[in-house]
Amino acid sequence: MIDLKNLTIEKAHKDFLDGVYTCRELSEAYLKVIQNKNKEINAYLEVYDDVLAQADIAQKKFFDGSATLMTGIPVAIKDNILFTGHIASAGSRILENYTASYNAFVIEKLKNEGAVLLGRTNMDEFAMGSSTQTSAFGVTRNPIDPSRVPGGSSGGSAAALAADMSLVALGTETCGSVREPAAFCGLVGLKPTYGAVSRNGIIAMGNSLDQVSPFGKNVRDAEIVFNLLSKYDAQDSTSIPDTLRKPKSKKSNGKSIGVPWHLFAEGVDPLIMENFKHSMDKLQKAGYEIINIELPFSKYSLEAYYIIMPAEVSTNLARFDGIRYGYSAKGENLKEIYMKSRGQGFGREARRRILLGTYVLSHGYYDAYYNKAIKVREKIKTEIIKAFETVDLIATPTAPMVAFKLGEKLDDPVAMYLCDIFSAPANLSGVPSIALPSGNTEEGLPFSIQFMASHFSENTLFEVGKKFEEIR
Numbered sequence: 001m002i003d004l005k006n007l008t009i010e011k012a013h014k015d016f017l018d019g020v021y022t023c024r025e026l027s028e029a030y031l032k033v034i035q036n037k038n039k040e041i042n043a044y045l046e047v048y049d050d051v052l053a054q055a056d057i058a059q060k061k062f063f064d065g066s067a068t069l070m071t072g073i074p075v076a077i078k079d080n081i082l083f084t085g086h087i088a089s090a091g092s093r094i095l096e097n098y099t100a101s102y103n104a105f106v107i108e109k110l111k112n113e114g115a116v117l118l119g120r121t122n123m124d125e126f127a128m129g130s131s132t133q134t135s136a137f138g139v140t141r142n143p144i145d146p147s148r149v150p151g152g153s154s155g156g157s158a159a160a161l162a163a164d165m166s167l168v169a170l171g172t173e174t175c176g177s178v179r180e181p182a183a184f185c186g187l188v189g190l191k192p193t194y195g196a197v198s199r200n201g202i203i204a205m206g207n208s209l210d211q212v213s214p215f216g217k218n219v220r221d222a223e224i225v226f227n228l229l230s231k232y233d234a235q236d237s238t239s240i241p242d243t244l245r246k247p248k249s250k251k252s253n254g255k256s257i258g259v260p261w262h263l264f265a266e267g268v269d270p271l272i273m274e275n276f277k278h279s280m281d282k283l284q285k286a287g288y289e290i291i292n293i294e295l296p297f298s299k300y301s302l303e304a305y306y307i308i309m310p311a312e313v314s315t316n317l318a319r320f321d322g323i324r325y326g327y328s329a330k331g332e333n334l335k336e337i338y339m340k341s342r343g344q345g346f347g348r349e350a351r352r353r354i355l356l357g358t359y360v361l362s363h364g365y366y367d368a369y370y371n372k373a374i375k376v377r378e379k380i381k382t383e384i385i386k387a388f389e390t391v392d393l394i395a396t397p398t399a400p401m402v403a404f405k406l407g408e409k410l411d412d413p414v415a416m417y418l419c420d421i422f423s424a425p426a427n428l429s430g431v432p433s434i435a436l437p438s439g440n441t442e443e444g445l446p447f448s449i450q451f452m453a454s455h456f457s458e459n460t461l462f463e464v465g466k467k468f469e470e471i472r
Helices: 009-018 023-041 051-064 105-113 155-162 179-185 219-229 270-285 298-319 334-345 348-360 366-387 413-420 424-429 458-471
Strands: 044-047 074-078 116-121 168-173 188-191 211-216 256-259 289-292 393-397 433-440 446-452
Touching (some): 009 023, 023 044, 023 074, 023 116, 023 155, 051 116, 074 155, 105 116, 116 155, 155 168, 155 179, 155 211, 168 219, 179 188, 179 433, 179 446, 188 219, 188 458, 211 219, 219 458, 256 270, 270 289, 270 433, 270 446, 270 458, 298 348, 298 413, 298 424, 348 366, 366 424, 393 458, 433 458, 446 458
Parallel strands (some): 074 116, 074 168, 256 393
Antiparallel strands (some): 044 116, 168 211, 188 211, 188 433, 393 446, 433 446
16 A cells, blocks of 8 residues: 555655556556545645646656656646646636646646646635635635645645545645745645746736746655756746746855744734744754844735735636637627626626726826835835745745634635735735644644745745744
């Protein structure tokens, strides 16, 4: 019997090489867990019917010597990542029957390596949410405690990995949508530098913020997936050319950590703060220098984000009008078709953000809200870049609370939005950030710590992450 709970990419690769089990047998083991657990957890919206055929193709790579680390590795993919011939609904009724006509860049990379794509995972509708409760296809439950949320919007991918229903998983981040589920499910979640991983073939939420992001059970697995996917793509105008992919930090030893304590003054669960302080103490004993830093503009990150993101949402989702593709309602005239299609096709949270975004972009409010938020974003980006002139890393808790109960914040959008309070600075500034498990409550719920580094300094995050795994 394969020990899925403790399996890593490198261990699976060695087992394949040694003939301990085949790619098909590993995929069968995951399919069996999915069959047993997915009905309760609802991590997968669809398990692909060609999983075993993919595994057999992967096995051939071991026979002809072309296998790589990712060959035969079972991967879960978020429902907003296009995979030719398969549905990609973005968790929305409006795209319930949309079949992808091409592969996303990241899918091409995985397929070329012989990875096995298990299925598409549940998500908050169009990635709008922090709990995977806004999906049109039911809530996803946290495998650690099924009465709680797994985080969002990539909660399905996180739940699939945490429940041993995949070996690694892909999500997307607009603001904390991988790091927060990683925190709630006891996983590692990496938000790469903006432009490091191609967005080609990703159903857009906020173009200036979205980024494909890997989940792993450990830092090394996330690193392996990132290194595979972090390539220049000429088809994505936001993809950064290889010549520009250089760390911006002026520090070099990777041993100084800045902590903006003033950002934690209120609104953070005392247990979270206690765990964070213990984590900082452990890092200090391990040889890291802990430095108090000030990020005065970063305290406005959430406010700026919730103006910029809805503005981009309202623009991106304008294409779903009931005419070109997706859900289309019947109506007596064009206006009625528009109104019914969008009213019935979009859920409450999507409609809320479309309305908010349309408002802040409207005449008379564009300068008052949107332009001002863009200026604040630049201030935040500038101060974070400047901070990395004196420190190698910036540390904060990943989320202000542990996984909360299903339904607990569903009727309070502001409380739900506050889940992103520590995520927003990295997304607005485009720097990479990693979330790491940092212990558990008495009830067994995970704590999490996150680190930010300067642009294209993912290796610095992997180094501190691996060290933290040793000492936590």
